[in-house]
Amino acid sequence: MLKKLVFAFVIGITSSAIAQEEDLLALVNEPEVGNVKVFATFKTTKIVNAQSIETVKKGDLDFRITHRFDDIAVGGSGHTMWGFDNSMDIRYSFDYGVTDKITLGLARSKYNELLEGYAKWRFLEQTTNNKVPVSIAAYTNMGFTPKDKALIYSGVDKSVTQKTAHRFSYFSQLIIARKFGNWFSAQIMPSYHHRNFVKYAINADNNAEETNGIVSLGVGGRIRFTKRMALIVDYFYNVSKYRQNNKANPFYNPLAVGLEIETGGHVFHLNFTNNGAISETNFIPNTTSNWLDGQFKFGFNISRVFSF
Amino acid sequence: MKKIVLLSAVVLFSLASKAQIFMAKSAEISFFSEARLENIDAKSVTGKPIISVKSGAFEVQVSMNSFKFKSGLMGEHFNETYVESHKYPHAIFKGKIKDNDKIDYTKDGTYDVLVEGNMTMHGETKDVSATGKLTIKGNQILVDSKFKLKLADYKIEVPTSKLANIAEEVDVTIKATLEPLKNK
The missing domain is CATH 1.20.5 (Single alpha-helices involved in coiled-coils or other helix-helix interfaces)
Structure with a gap:
């Protein structure tokens, strides 16, 4: 003993x-280091065309200037300096971080003279220990076009009642994102787009009519190849029978690739897209240009964050 | 009887030796960078300095991502591009209080101390010495120290375009109140 x-x-x-x-x-x-929230899944609030999972930090204002020029590789494009003489769309936007998870924004686009108000709420955040494997955000956008009536109703039967409500369109999506390691991030975006007013049209090949609502599935990704540079890609697959094999009025799904350069405070994007429009409300239903026909455009985006 | 005496001796001994170790009840580790265009300051409250009274060892470990900045974006840049906290999650300081035997931990008093040791951060280990004040007050030890760190020593690169925003040398401040470590 x-x-x-x-x-x-x-x-x-x-x-x-x-x-x-x-x-x-x-x-x-x-506190366990493995259990922290994953940050910087994407570098800014947008990938190229698509909204990213990211929100603006609390109290910060993200001012963005986005440009799309015209087709680079179609016949005669040399006369417009490969599209640089024309601007398909220009968009200015202000995103404000109400909290770290909620962003409110306002934007104005040249295309359809679109005015937008939108909100993004990141309600789930991936953690480094994978207890929460993905981040999820909800994004919703309301658009209003102050376009001239004659333009909105051109080619429309006179008997159609003209309403202010016709000027509104909506876009909502769920963004599910994951950062894989430090160099690769990806997200998928089930989306729904609704226009209050569409002109009657029919696809002669399958008798499908144009619809007010369009469901689409977006995918996006970012590959960082240096500390401050990344390749960014996004794509939207539109579930629209009217747009499928429409030989008389062909539609294409928007595909964008870009180079992202981060300088700290500023983020620059240099992009190529087949869609001319910048806002979802415009590019989801209206993309009629095709990468394979040389109808892709150069574009850029500058994001500058101001802290208050 | 013998049993009880011995058992209590064991318990008492381990208690006594544990009491030789003080750990921060609350601590604040902050750094400050003063550059032409902006001042950056960040604070962490998760690092807990520890002092071993007998040997004079002073150690502290802090998670890089626990630093809170005035702007969330600054914190993101700090973690992602500067200290790369996904690869190097901690900064660790291990040092010894110089002339520790001259400090009487049993009586109230204030000492100017020099702590010599090394700091590991961003995958680099460098010798660091820091001066500070050590105050013994009742059952507590108060630590207050300020020292400078050169970013280049730890291979934290600041692009030339950011030199107006980020100082090459930052001031680090440690303030902590330590209490004897209780047996767990």
Whole structure:
């Protein structure tokens, strides 16, 4: 018995001595590092065409200027300096971080003279220990076009009642994103777009009519190849029978690739897209140009964040 | 009877030796960078300095991503492009209080101390010495120290375009109140 106790005594001494001399830091119960929220899944609030999972930080204002020029590689495009003489769309936007998770924004586009108000709420955040494997955000956007009536109703039967409500369109989506390691991020975006007013049209090849609502599935990704540069890609697949194999009025799904350059405070995007329009409300239903026909455009985006 | 005496000796001994270790009850580790265009300051309250009274060892570990900045974007840049906290999650300082035997931890008093040791951050380990004040007050040890770190020593690169925003040398401040570590 005594032996055992002496033994325990010795163990007690040595273990406390070890704890004291060699492993002080092991005594600290610091919050587990593995359990932190993943940040910078994407670098800005948009990928190229698509909204990204990112929101603006609380109290910050993200001012964005986006440009799309004209087709680069169609016949005669040399006369417009490969599209640079024309601007298909220009968009200015202001995104404000109400909280770290909620962003409200306003924007104005040249295309359809579109005025937008939108909100994004990132309600789930991926954690580094994978307890939460993805981040999820909800994005919703309301658009209003102040276009001249004659333009909105051109080619429309006179008997159609003209309403202010016809000027509104909506876009909503869920953004599910994951950052894989430090160099690759991806997201998918089930989306729904609704226009209050569409002109009657029919696809002669499958007898499908144009619809007010269009469901689409977007995918996007970012590959960082240096600390400050990344390749960005996004694509929307539109589930619209009217747009499928429409030989008389062909439609294409918007595909965008870009180079992202981050300088700290500023983020620059240099993009190529087949769609001319910048806002979802415009490019989801109206993309009629095809990458394979050389109908892709150069575009750029500048994002500048102001902190208050 | 013998048993009880011995058992209590074991318990008492381990208690006594544990009492030789003080750990921060609350601590604040902050850094400040003063540059032409902007001042950056960030604070962490998760790092808990530890002092071993007997040996004079002073150690502290802090998670890089626990630093809170005035602007969230600054924090993101700090973690992602400067200290790369996904690769190097902690900054660790291990040092010894110089002339520790001259400090009487049993009596109230204030000492100007020099702590010499090394700091590991961003995958680099460098010798660091810091001066500070050590105050013994009742059952507590108060630590207050300020020292400078050169970013280049830790291979934290600042692009030339950012030199107006980020100082090459930052001031680090540690303030902590330590209490004897209780047996767990």
